[in-house]
Amino acid sequence: MASTLADEIVSSSAEPMSPASDQMPIEQPPKLKGRKRLLQNLQRMSSSPSLVRRTRSHSTGYQRDRKASLSCVSLSPAQCWGDPTTSIPGDLESASPLSTAGNARIRMIGGSPRNASQTTVPLPADLRPASSSRNLQFELAEEESVTVNVVERKTQYAKRTVDFWNDMPNEIKTKILGYLTPKEIIDTSEFYSKISSGALMKIITTAGPFVRDLNLRGCVQLREKWLFEGEEISSACRNVVNFSVEGCRIDKISLNGFFLRNASLQYINVSGLSTVTNSAMKIIAQTCPQLETLIVSWCCNVDTKGLKRVVESCSKLRDLRAGEIRGFDDESIMECLFEKNTLERLVLHRTDVTDGSLKMLMVGRDPEIDVLTDRPIVPPRVLRHLDIHQCTSITDAGLRSLAHNVPALQGLQISQCTELTDDSVVDVIQTTPQLSHFDMEDLDNVTNNLLVELAKSPCSDTLEHLNVSYCDSIGDIGMLQVLKHCRQLRSLEMDNTRVSDLCLMEASSLVRKRGYGTDLPKVGLRIVVFDCVNVTWAGVREVLSSNAYIPRSLKNQATVTVKESRTDSPSSSSSSSTSLPPPVVVSYYPKEIIELKCFHGWQMTANEHNKRVLRGSLASANNLDRKWADYMMATEEAGAGGANARRRRRRAREAERLYQFDEEEEDLSLDVYVGGRRRARSGGCTVM
Incomplete structure (x- = not known):
């Protein structure tokens, strides 16, 4: 049967069919049945060429153990x-x-071959599902409805952008701004760098007629606005009193135009601007007669010729800061300042001022000399602050002219004037009873004698800030006298000097004498002693322990207060103990403590100790102090050996006793630490 069917198929397919003969009828091949009918329309695609070389018959089923495989059907x-x-x-x-x-x-x-272009046919009726087309239409319709719902939902719940301030009614805005002061409304000092140039320009021009203090320090974003809209800013702001553009990028024309339109200026700060020239000084001299403060430091295109015009025209000038300005070796401007005698602050740091020009400022030209005192007879200067640091041309001859001529002097800075010695400086400090800030850093020729005279001078009661850093000849002899007599000290810088732990102990005694109270402590003295070779960890520990120390008398007084509160209670007459009020616990703290800047390896401990004291955790601070001392002693003992180890342990024990002195002694001088009697204490229990 199979061979007969195969012969018929071969004979029917052996006759070729010509596409050109449309008249010849096409003989239809016989229909196949069963497995051959299914395999007739199968196409095998495999990634392995072994499928082509198969040896099994077409009617054989798929076998998994053969090498050939069907990758895709x-x-x-x-x-x-x-x-x-x-x-x-x-x-x-x-x-x-x-x-x-x-x-x-x-x-x-x-x-017919004409219909050969059709490439798709429907599935046979026996293999087609009954309701496939209907299901397909239903699924498409359902997908469309879901898509429509999603789009509608997105449209319905779209996030709305709300502009809170612009959408608010003007009445509510006015009510909110009514609770703010004018300074709070306009002041942008905390976030000025984040404001765009357009917004800042709008604020300036809108509030221009009402602006009296215009501080644009560091507003570099206004560079283009000043260049192209400087005329608009000057036209809007015509009532400015205080004007500061330090660090701004403003052109020369806009700056001069602003000065021309603001005749009420009293404070001008243009320091560091290269666009400020002598022409600007000329405009200020002509249009700003009310000027009191002028800051032109580091203005490289300004010299004393322009400043002289301002001094001659502005009779109310009180503050002149002209650091790094050329021409102060010319005595003409100093003579003008002497004749006016209105300056209370004069800053001439890093200038070319000389002894002659400084004398001209103090005593004028050819003054009358007193026969008895051999001093010039001139009116005293009203100067309160004088800064001539790093003026290397000044010597003792020039500085001595300040003696007896500046009785109201409060601040004097003569740092890095390397030619100065004790003689001229002593003459000045002995005739300035109101001196409170004295800076003489990096003076190699001064000695401890200067500090001893400073402690004896009238200004010892008013001195608050003293800087003797990098004065190599200064040590404990002079500094101890200053700490004993200058009781108002708030800042003491003595790094890179020869001071030792004795100065730190005396400073601790000075601060403890300022008393105790029930309020939390605050920093009363700042000391800088880093890079001092004679300062050890024992001296640092003395400062820390003193910051957290409370005298025993105050502890007993707190206990008595608690007992009295129980005795004086209205219900004390009652026999029932439950009616007594709760005890009142009184905590005492030092009024002031020392903030210490020391060796960087100890600085973190000092900072943490100060944090605990300032928040009132004295017990925690004492615990940190003891642990740090144990660690430092253990470190020294571990790094030493032999007889040297015994010496180090003895020194550690002596350092341990230093801060265990008897606070109840009346005299808290240095004798307690050096030669006085020390009482041994265990240090194991602390009662707050």
Whole structure:
């Protein structure tokens, strides 16, 4: 049966069919049944070439243990029902049992080659599901409805952008601004760098007629606005009193135009601007007669010729800061300042001022000399602050002219004037009873004698700030006298000097004498002693322990206060003990403590100790102090050996006793630490 069917298929496929003969009828091949009918429309695609060389028959089922495998079975109609003139791919064509002489058996649609362009056919009726088209339409309709719902939901719940301030009614805005002061409304000092140039320009021009204090320090974003809209800023702001553009990038024309339109200026700060020239000084001299403060330090295009015009025209000038300005060796401007005698602050640091010009400022030209005192007879200067640091041309001859001529002097800075000695400085400090800030850093020629005289001078009661850093000749002899007599000290800088732990102990005694109270402590003295070779950890520990120390008398007084509160209670007459009020606990703290800047390896401990004291945790601070001392002693003992170890341990014990002195002694001088009697204490229990 099978051989007969195969012969019929071969004979029918051996006759070629010519596409040109439309009149010849096409003989339909017999229909296949069963497995062969299914395999007829199968197309095998494999990534392995072993599928082509299979030896099994076409009717054999798929076996998993053979090497050949079916990677994909395609039932695509486009490949099964193609162009009748197109042959099946060679691999399957040669493997097909129905192909003979290179021609494959192709099933035609419609019985005519004209319909060969159709590439799709529906599934047979017996294989097609009954309601597939209806289900497909239902699924498409459902997907469309879901899509529409999602779009509507997104449109419905779109996030709205709310501009809180602009959408608010003007009445509510006015009510809110009514609770603010004018300074709070306009002041942008905390966030000026984050404001855009357009917004800042709008603020300036809108509030221009009402602006009296215009501080644009560091507003570099206004560079283009000053260049192209400087005229608008000057026209809007015509009532400015205080004007500061330090660090701004403002052009020369806009700056001069602003000075021309603001005749009420009293404070001008243009320091560091290269666009400020002598022409600007001329405009200020002509249009700003009310000027009191002028800051032109580091203005490289300004010299004393322009400043002289300002001094001559502005009779109310009180503050002149002209650091790094050329021309102060010219005595003409100093003579003008002497004749006016209105300056209370004069800053001439890093200038070319000389002894002659400084004398001209103090005593004028050819003054009358007193026969008895051999001093010039001139009115005293009203100077309160004089800064001539790093003026290397000044010597003792020039500085001595300040003696007896500046009785109201409060601040004097003569740092890095390397030619000065004790003689001229002593003459000045002995005739300035109101001196409170004295800076003489990096003076190599001064000695401890200067500090001893400072402690004896009238200004010892008013001195608050003293800077003797990098004065190599200064040590404990002079500094101890200052700490004993200058009781108002608030800042003491003595780094890179020869001071030792004795100065730290005396400073601790000075601060403890300022008393105790029930309020939390605050920093009363700042000391800088880093890079001092004679300062050890024992001296640092003395400062820390003194900051957290409370005298025993105050502890007893707190206990008595608690007992009295129980005795004086209205319910004390009652026999029932439950009616007594709760005890009142009184905590005492030092009024002031020392903030210490020391060796960087100890600085973190000092900072943490100060934090605990300032928040009132004295017990915690004492605990930190003891642990740090144990660690430092253990470190020294571990790094020493032999007889040297015994010496180090003895020194550690002596340092331990230093801060265990008897606070109840009336005299808290240095004798307690050096030669006085020390009382041994265990230090194990602390009662607050």
